[in-house]
Amino acid sequence: MLNRNVYSKLESLNPTGSFKDRGMTVAITCAKNFNYSVVIAASTGNTAASASAYSARTGMTVVLILPRGKVAVGKMGQSYLHGARVIELEGNFDDGMKAVLELYKKYGTIYPLNSFNPLRLEGQKTIAYEIVEEIRVSDFVIVPVGNGGNIYAIWKGFMEMRDVGLIERVPKMIGVQAKGASTVARTIIESKDELMIKENPETVASAIKIGRPVNWRKAIRAIRISEGSALEVTDDGILSAQKDLARLEGIEAELASASTLAGYKKALELGIISLSDVVVNVITGHALKDPDIMLIYKTNSVLSNSSNIIDTIIRLIPTDYISNS
Ligand SMILES: Cc1ncc(COP(=O)(O)O)c(C=O)c1O
Numbered sequence: 001m002l003n004r005n006v007y008s009k010l011e012s013l014n015p016t017g018s019f020k021d022r023g024m025t026v027a028i029t030c031a032k033n034f035n036y037s038v039v040i041a042a043s044t045g046n047t048a049a050s051a052s053a054y055s056a057r058t059g060m061t062v063v064l065i066l067p068r069g070k071v072a073v074g075k076m077g078q079s080y081l082h083g084a085r086v087i088e089l090e091g092n093f094d095d096g097m098k099a100v101l102e103l104y105k106k107y108g109t110i111y112p113l114n115s116f117n118p119l120r121l122e123g124q125k126t127i128a129y130e131i132v133e134e135i136r137v138s139d140f141v142i143v144p145v146g147n148g149g150n151i152y153a154i155w156k157g158f159m160e161m162r163d164v165g166l167i168e169r170v171p172k173m174i175g176v177q178a179k180g181a182s183t184v185a186r187t188i189i190e191s192k193d194e195l196m197i198k199e200n201p202e203t204v205a206s207a208i209k210i211g212r213p214v215n216w217r218k219a220i221r222a223i224r225i226s227e228g229s230a231l232e233v234t235d236d237g238i239l240s241a242q243k244d245l246a247r248l249e250g251i252e253a254e255l256a257s258a259s260t261l262a263g264y265k266k267a268l269e270l271g272i273i274s275l276s277d278v279v280v281n282v283i284t285g286h287a288l289k290d291p292d293i294m295l296i297y298k299t300n301s302v303l304s305n306s307s308n309i310i311d312t313i314i315r316l317i318p319t320d321y322i323s324n325s
Pocket residue numbers: 018044045046047115144145146147148149150151207208254256257284285
C-alpha cells in the first residue's frame with residue numbers, strides 16, 4: 001500500500017472510463033438545447049470516446065479528428081462502437097485541434113466539444129465538489145496536464161466552494177507532464193510568461209502528448225494562484241508508477257493518470273510535498289483504454305500438454321511459503 005495520506009480520485013469509474021464524461025454531459029446537453037445536431041472534437045482518445053457516447057445518447061452526429069496511429073486501441077474501439085465518424089489525420093493532436101478551431105470560426109453550425117469550450121470545464125468542476133464531499137480538503141491535488149483544462153476546472157471548483165464558504169482553503173494544484181510533452185511545466189519551471197511550445201511532443205502517455213495546449217493560460221493561473229507547482233516526469237517513471245498503482249493499490253490507471261503518482265514521488269524528492277501532507281492524485285482514465293501497454297508487464301509461463309503442471313505452479317510460489325506450510 002502507498003502512504004495513507006495519498007488518495008486516488010478514480011475518474012476511471014465514469015461511464016466511458018475517463019474524467020471527460022463530466023464535461024461532455026454538460027457540453028452535449030447544451031449543444032442539444034442550442035439546437036445543434038452535429039458536433040466535432042479533435043482528440044488524443046478519451047474526448048473521442050466520451051463525445052461519441054454522449055452524442056449517441058442524444059442522437060447527434062459526431063465527427064472526430066484523431067492522430068493516425070497515436071490513439072490507444074480501447075479509445076478507438078469505443079468511438080467506433082458508438083458510431084462516430086472518425087477522421088484519422090496524418091499528424092499530431094495539435095493539427096487536429098487547429099482544424100476544429102478554424103472550422104468553428106468559419107462555420108458556426110458545427111458545435112465544438114474540445115476543452116476551449118467553457119461548458120466542458122464547468123462540468124469538470126464536479127471533481128472538486130466530490131473531493132470535498134469525500135475527504136473535505138487536501139493539501140495538494142495532483143493532475144496530469146495535456147491541454148490544461150482539467151487542472152483549471154478542478155481549481156475553479158475549489159475556488160467557488162471557498163467563495164461561498166463551503167471550504168476554508170483551496171488545495172495547492174500540482175500539474176504533471178511527461179518530459180517529452182512538457183509545455184506548461186517548462187513554462188512554470190523557467191518562470192516564463194509565454195508558453196514553451198513543443199513542436200513534436202513525444203511520450204508513452206498518449207493522452208497527454210500535446211505540444212500546444214489550448215488552455216495553457218488557465219492551467220498556469222490555477223497553479224500559480226494556488227501556490228502549487230508543475231513537474232516533469234520521465235516515461236520510465238510513468239510506467240513504473242502505473243505498475244505501483246496496480247500492484248500496491250489495486251488501481252488500474254492509464255499512463256497519463258499514473259503520471260500523478262510519478263509526480264507525487266518527484267514532489268517528495270524535491271521537498272515540495274512531505275509525507276504528512278494529504279494529497280489527492282486524480283486518476284483521470286482507466287488502464288483498459290490502452291491494453292497494449294499492459295502486455296509489457298507480462299510474466300506468464302506457457303505449458304505444453306506434456307509438462308508437469310504441479311512443478312510449474314510450485315516454482316511460481318515463494319520457497320519459504322512452501323517449506324513452512
Ligand atoms: C487520461 C487523461 N488524463 C489527462 C488528460 C489531460 O487533461 P487536460 O487536457 O484537461 O489537461 C487527458 C486529456 O485527454 C486524458 O485523457
